[in-house]
Amino acid sequence: MKCTECGHEASPDKFRYLYNARIDASVSMRQCPNCMEVLAVDELKREALKKVGLGDAPWGKSAGIEGLAEDAVQTT
């Protein structure tokens, strides 16, 4: 897996697992061991998607009537 910020490449398990706030989505947050940035990771594709900053929502918005229940990555 390659970090989207610094380009560091390693197997996904080397990127420290932080958490997934929506267990029904395949997106989690992991930390790059090189630049220490927090990344959104597609656990199905084993691919880093983007950096997660304050207020960013790798899981998309809440399900329910607020209208946007899309996850950052569609699950099969």
Place this chain on the structure above:
Amino acid sequence: MAEPALNEKIQEFEGKQQWWWAAEVKRSKRLDYLRKAVWRKGSTGGAPISPIKLDLEPALRRIELYKQFKQEPLPLRMAKIHSAMWGSDLIYIVDQSQIVGSKTPSPSTEEWYGSGGIGNAAVYNYPEILPEPLEESLKVVHDVGQFWDQEGEAMEKLISGGDPEDMAKYQSGAIAWGSLIGGYSGKNYEYFMTGKRAFEDIIEEIEENIAKAEEKTQGVSGPDILPLYNKILNWEAMKLSLEAGIRWARRYARLARIIAENFETDPKRKEELLRVSETCERVPAKPPRNLQESLQYDHFIQVLARKEQVEGAWPARPDYYHGPYYNKDVNIEKNITKEEALDLIGEFLIRAYDMPVVLAMGKWVREGLQGIAGTWVWTLGGVKQDGSDACNDMTIALMQAARLVRTPNPTFAFRWHPKVKDEVMREIFECIRHGLGYPAMRNDPILIANAMHWHRHPIEEARTWVHQACMSPCPTTKHGTQPYRMASATANCAKIIEYALWNGYDQVVNMQMGPKTGDAREFTEFEQLFQAWVKQMEWLFSLLTRTVNYARYVQSDVVPRPFLSGISQRAVDSGLDIMRPDGERGNAWITAFTWVENPDSLTAIKKVVFDDKKYTMAQLMDALEANWDGYEEMRLDFVNAPKWGNDDDYADDMMLRCLRESARFSRELKDPSGNSWPILPENVSGNIHYSSIVRSLPNGRRQGDALYDGGISPGPGLDKKGPTAVLKSCGKIDHIVDGRAFLLNQRLSPTQLQGEKGYQLWRAYMKTWADLGLDHVQFNMVSDETLRAAQKDPEKYSEVIVRVAGYSAHFVDISRKTQDNIIQRTIQGIG
């Protein structure tokens, strides 16, 4: 600002649902000042919220007094130490305040009394809370710790007397939450808060009891007089404590008078200070005569009880006990206006908000009670002992004041019953709509029946109930009050399913914790797994309740409470320390953290492994061993299995089965009064604290993920069939006999629930809730946009409040993981 301009500002803020800015404009200058003068208490899961420092001097003074009174019998020693400390503790009066009294030596410090053994771990781990210079402070902490290590600290005495294996497992941090000393106090309000008596009256009763006892101990000898010697000591200790409390309050009277007569130049403020002085001269010595005295009386008692010992909760029923004084002052004699009453009540809330607990306490508190000092859940509404509606003008005034001052603590829980007036329901809805996260709604008829079922309280006593902590009802009567309930009967229930899978072994703490119930890889039928689960459940609940029973049994020999005894009728009548369970009906419950993971995991295994046969148990165990890493497709299969909260009998039946096994076993477990130990699923922020302590589970979570937010709430985002389905699932539980109470978090849309239409939608929802017989529900009503914006720019959103679990907190005062967990809770459309 001129009034039209003010109204315009308020409308602008309310239109944008920025309730916190609207409140700042609406409240009086006094309330605004007092609200902003508070240094926020609690921690964000690690660091303290405000740069508050510990004051180490009380710890040194306590040691000197301990040496001075060492030869005294224990109850008298405690009373004399407190008496001396309360006589010399620093006191202060906040400018513009009308209600005084603080546990802390100053607004920006908290007192530290010191400990031995591991009790000081938090102070070493968080040196930022120590005053400068750091080296000197660390030396004081070290010397204090050494002293208590040699003397034998109360906690060490307790632990060393208990069963060694129980204590080791309890202290592991894996299965239990809480301390063996410290917890949630009940209060015998029917004894001291009805206006019939105050401290001087109780002292008279005590003196009479001592005189009668001494007549016997100075008379003819016999075995019947032997218990009286200790009782006399206890009574003397109670009397000393109450007298010390009166003297402490009168120090505030003197201070207020000194300021008024020598320093204050504003005539109006001078008059207020003299009234404060008169109030403090009167209470708590004598019964209150008006609203200010009533609130001051209550506040003094709360502070004194907490100066005696840490109390992690705040059972109270402020509308019931202060309502008559409100009615007298505002409606009948018209001594004060409604606005003046609101100022007093708003300040009463602020004083409670200012009460500290957490700073020097360990990780389990910092992470488990993020954003607050303790769970101050005040009970409103309900019925009187004769069954009639207890709501009054004070009920409404408290909610109006709460919307003005917007303190996350105290939080309210409203005892709903079918005769609550629409006017009161509208006030409740306004609080929820303003994003306070409270009042939580409690189903009064259900909970009264529940209290009678589990703890045999007569109906009139059950009707007096208040929240002893976040959720559990407790009467306020002589035999019904539980004066103390250790937090330690709090179970990390996710470990039950974990141990059922791993043969009782905990790989996080590397110990054989639970019994060996078999290698799950070799299970060929679901029933084998379920029976393993039952055995682990029975083991866990037995260990925790044994520990708490033991601690309660020996508490009065190790750390008696003469002050709390002095305001408890059972203790005053009997001469026994109130911690003794003699004469108490008991109010025990097991707080079941991380409960829903159990039925959801069991359901997933039953469906995917044993019904659909998509994977074997061995394959599942391999995936769990790997923390689901590299097993994402398989993990999603387990996630997509039926889940609790969707009105699906396949999943809901598993919940009922787990609850009813626990209820069955609860009846075998007995507390020191001989009553049962029912479970009560709820979490505070324990779902975050345990996120790294619980391994991956078959519901699809990985180690590190937050556990569900608690009680019987479905997992975040896993309730996919709408709010009625959630209620229907929860309605399948029998909220009287299946457990003590059941917490349900729901999130509502601030957009949808605007205006009168929104109120009617909410009323319809509450009718369904009541008809289905649920006992609890509480609401978050704040949008994702606001919460995400608060994460990006916390300073601009510092006043946004969210309902975390059994309590509310400022959103910016909780950890990022907790914030994300709350945001992912499903917003239910109820239209």
